[in-house]
Every structure is written in structure tokens, then in C-alpha cells.
Amino acid sequence: MIPVRHYVRPASLEAAARALREAGGRARVLAGGTDLIVLMRAGRASPGCLVSLSGIPGLDRIERGEEGGLVLGTRVTWSAILEAAPAPVGFPAPAFAMLAEAAAEVGAVQTRNAGTLGGNLCHAAPSAEAAPPLLALDAAVEAVGPDGRRRIPLGAFLLGPNRTALAPDEVLAAIHVPPPPPGLAGTYLKGALRGAMEIAQVSVAAAVALAPDGRVAAARVALGAVAPAPFRVAAAETALEGRHPDAAAVAAAAAHAAGAARPITDIRASAEYRRHLVEVLTRRALERAVERARGGAR
């Protein structure tokens, strides 16, 4: 038996926000439950009220956004991402690949069927699988509160372990992904001890778009599990932009990524190993991204 004192199942996001306000900061939003119910069973979370999103229609939508971007409802599951791949509603496949590859790395099929993108971002684990690819895609989240809606760039939303910019009476409604730069191709790599059921030691999302002359027109590098919150590595990106993505340029970018990482030592890996892994995985991810941007097989 899980200690649930109150449970509400509102029919709209606005009603959900009102329920959160009425609970005065002691409520939690329930989406797939793969994080929150685990915490509650372990006694590590004991919200006075659960506000379920399961009665709100449309939160599992994957829609075309403004100017060819993508709108992902907060209750889109990992399995839905995998089923929408490679190119949901016309969003370019080489850019979407980052998110699809991250979805494939989440837990097991049971977790992917229940767990949601919105829940993953709001739980805000440093290793959150959704964060690096969505950061690399310049995503923003849409929050609904009792007083209205606002958009928050993902980089400003993720504040630290289990901490986000959401107010206690706001609900994450959707994730907005703008249209990527033409030709942007990326990949997601995860460092882990096993091939499944793993939490990342390090995760990297990397993408490049190439100009007609072969130089890097745009570069994106985002890291997870090596800082309190996942983040973009601007220095790695500027090290590539305007240059030919040769071995030296890629190595320089990977070195910037390793330098920007602030890893900790825990049960999954030492800080030293994580830093090494950031350099190796960033290099591999960029090499694969370049290959894909050139139209290579992988």
C-alpha cells in the first residue's frame, strides 16, 4: 500500500494547476509513475496529494509545431517516441535520431511503456535520458500555471538534481522543439556497464550541420550525468563551428566537453572515469554525427 492521502484526476491542465495551488505546494504531479511511485514506495516522497494527468486528453500528442518544429505532449512515452521514429510528422530524421536513440536506452520495455518525457524532465535526474537530446535540439518546455502559460528554455528549466524552474503550482504541458538547422544530424551515446536496465555513467548528445563547403555550420554538444544538471557545452560547439570537422577539430571539441564536465564519484563510476568517458563518447558521437551529416550509412 502506498501512502496516498488525496488523489485527483483533473480534466484539464488549468484544473491540474488549480489543484496544485490548492494543495499549497504539498502535491505532486503523477504521469507514468516510474519515478514518483518508486520514491513514494521507498518513503522518499510523501506528497499530500497526487494530481494525475491521466484524465487530460491530448497530452500524448506528437504534433507538427511552428515552422516545421515538433510539439511533444508531456505524457508522450518513450515507446511512443520509438514508434514515431524516424521522422515524426515530417521532423527531420537525422535530428530526431538523438531523441529516438535516447528513448531506446531507457530502462526496459515496461519502463518505456509507462515513463513519459515530461516526467523524465520534471524528475530532473542528472542522468535524465531526455535531457541531452532535447538540449541539443534547443527545446523549450511549456508550463501551465493557474495564471497562464509560459515557455522556459530547457537549459533554464533543469536546475539540479530533482530541481526544475517549475513553480509548485505549474504543470509541464508540452515540449517544443524548433525546426533544426538544415541538415542537422546527431546521435546519442550512453556510457553504462550493461546493455539494458542502466542509469547512465555519462550521456552525450551531439549533432552537426555541414555547410556546402564541408565546414561545420552548426554544432550541438550536450552532456548528462556529469554535473548537477545536464547542459550544453558551448566551448565544444564553438570549437567546431566554421571549421572542417577533421580529427583535430573533433578532438578539440571532445577535450572541451571533458573540461566542462563536473562529475562525481558514485556507485556507477568514479569522477576520473566519467571525465575520460566524456572525452571518448563526445569524440565518437561527433564522428558519427559528421558521418550522418555527410549522408553516411550510420
Add this chain to the structure above:
Amino acid sequence: MTTQAITFTVNGEVRRAEAPLGVTLLDLLRGHLGLTGAKEGCGEGDCGACSVLLDGRPVNSCLVLGVEAAGRVVSTVEGLAARDGRLSALQRRMIEAGGIQCGFCTPGILVAAAALLASTPHPTEAQVRRAIAGNLCRCTGYQAIVAAVLAASQEA
């Protein structure tokens, strides 16, 4: 204790239950409906022993609130065999291959594998292993289980 009346479909039948707010779908099935096939192993979504199909997809029922199952379609291992008790090809092959030892993981493995075969009738070995990656078995070493799922897929 606060309860909520819910109606949902379980193994093809419409069922009603008075669900205490904090009861999990697993405990609702086991304790209220007498469907004790799904087991509680870890209680935190790691072992898969509690796997059931929710709207056709495997989930860990220990992490689903019973009240969240309202209006949805649940299938458990009890629903795999025909109404006259005849086992499915998957169940038969599990027995023949020796994919069962202590049996605790078996109901979860069966529903996860059944969901795989429903969406992918002829999976590769890698697809089978990936589909049951969230179902821990501490007895068999998985070889016989994977062989059973592949053998069942040959009958499709």
C-alpha cells in the same frame, strides 16, 4: 480508508473494484480480484515479476496505481491460455524448453514475450532478449526462455 470505485477490463471481462487510493494495480489484481499470477519481486520496477499488459503493453504493475487503471484494458498471465484451459504456444514451449525453474519470474516473462510476439511475430534472438531485459530470472540463465520464445514464434 478512502476508496474509489473503478471499472476496467481484465482478461476480456469488465470488472469493478473498490480501489483504496494507495493500492497498486498489482495488489488490486492479486488481493481484490484473486489473480495471483503476477508477482511482487522488487517493488521498484527493476525485476519485472509484476509485469501485466496495460492497453496491450507490458508495464510494471507495482508502479501503477490501481485507480489509474480505470477505463483501461489489463491482461495478465491468467489471460494467455484459451478459455478451455488450452495453453498458448508460448506457454507450451516454455514448459517444453525448461524455461521455468522456481517460476516466480515466469508470469512476467510470459506477458512480456506475448506482447513481443503480438507486435513482432518473428523476432530475432536479439529482439527477444531486449523484450525481456526488464524481467529478471535468477534460475534459468535465460537460454531456455529465449529458446522457448523463438520456438513459439516458429508456430505463428
